[in-house]
Amino acid sequence: MKQRLTVLTLGVSDLTRSRCFYEALGWRSDSPPEIDVAFFQSGGMVVALWDRANVAADNGLELGSGFGGVSLAHNVASDAEVDVVLAEAAAAGARITKQPAPTFWGGYSGVFLDPDGHPWEVAHNPHWILMDDGDVILPD
Amino acid sequence: MKQRLTVLTLGVSDLTRSRCFYEALGWRSDSPPEIDVAFFQSGGMVVALWDRANVAADNGLELGSGFGGVSLAHNVASDAEVDVVLAEAAAAGARITKQPAPTFWGGYSGVFLDPDGHPWEVAHNPHWILMDDGDVILPD
Numbered sequence: 001m002k003q004r005l006t007v008l009t010l011g012v013s014d015l016t017r018s019r020c021f022y023e024a025l026g027w028r029s030d031s032p033p034e035i036d037v038a039f040f041q042s043g044g045m046v047v048a049l050w051d052r053a054n055v056a057a058d059n060g061l062e063l064g065s066g067f068g069g070v071s072l073a074h075n076v077a078s079d080a081e082v083d084v085v086l087a088e089a090a091a092a093g094a095r096i097t098k099q100p101a102p103t104f105w106g107g108y109s110g111v112f113l114d115p116d117g118h119p120w121e122v123a124h125n126p127h128w129i130l131m132d133d134g135d136v137i138l139p140d
Numbered sequence: 141m142k143q144r145l146t147v148l149t150l151g152v153s154d155l156t157r158s159r160c161f162y163e164a165l166g167w168r169s170d171s172p173p174e175i176d177v178a179f180f181q182s183g184g185m186v187v188a189l190w191d192r193a194n195v196a197a198d199n200g201l202e203l204g205s206g207f208g209g210v211s212l213a214h215n216v217a218s219d220a221e222v223d224v225v226l227a228e229a230a231a232a233g234a235r236i237t238k239q240p241a242p243t244f245w246g247g248y249s250g251v252f253l254d255p256d257g258h259p260w261e262v263a264h265n266p267h268w269i270l271m272d273d274g275d276v277i278l279p280d
Contacts, residue, residue, distance in 0.1 A: 042145045
């Protein structure tokens with residue numbers, strides 16, 4: 001198995017609401033509105049929104065309750081940019097569960113929840129390499 | 141907010157067990173074994189393994205029970221390669237929750253669970269573009 005995550009699917013309870021939320025953050029999907037999924041190109045991978053029950057069934061699983069222990073992050077180039085993105089998320093209706101602040105690992109971050117409670121950490125990590133095209137590279 | 145997922149963190153209950161599982165699949169991490177996290181470079185992003193309770197607390201959330209509705213996928217270039225990767229996962233101790241089979245969307249896939257129950261769909265999607273370097277590109 002190659003060392004690659006190629007699709008991350010987020011289970012949602014209302015696709016229109018969730019798609020509008022990500023579009024309010026500036027994301028764009030070419031998926032036709034009449035289909036029951038939205039695909040967003042994210043660098044060399046895809047982020048998908050799909051019905052939560054379908055995500056569970058398609059994986060042969062029962063849906064649990066609450067947070068399943070998977071978090072997402074969006075790395076940016078400066079502390080100030082963390083503040084800007086968190087403010088954008090709040091303006092789009094996101095709940096902020098961690099106000100932007102210095103972190104124990106020497107960076108700066110805050111956390112917002114998308115409409116289904118999936119957490120996004122918006123982070124400036126001065127120890128990692130952030131390329132102009134958005135790629136994040138671990139240091140040697 | 142740029143259209144980018146840069147880190148996906150999977151909550152784990154036993155980091156050594158989970159790291160060994162991904163290493164058994166052929167993944168490699170340069171994270172020192174003595175730290176409490178393992179980072180894997182995945183194209184232009186990072187997949188991280190970290191204690192489940194820490195993932196919850198770090199996001200200002202309580203851990204729920206069971207599957208939280210987030211699934212991961214690994215795209216490959218052929219149906220036969222799906223079979224090979226699922227067999228590798230089973231050999232590494234993964235539970236297979238969906239045997240490889242044709243899908244409703246015209247592809248072929250199967251699903252395995254990592255040691256903490258995070259589902260990975262191994263998929264051949266003939267409608268998407270899979271680059272030699274592992275990038276997946278949505279069609280126009």
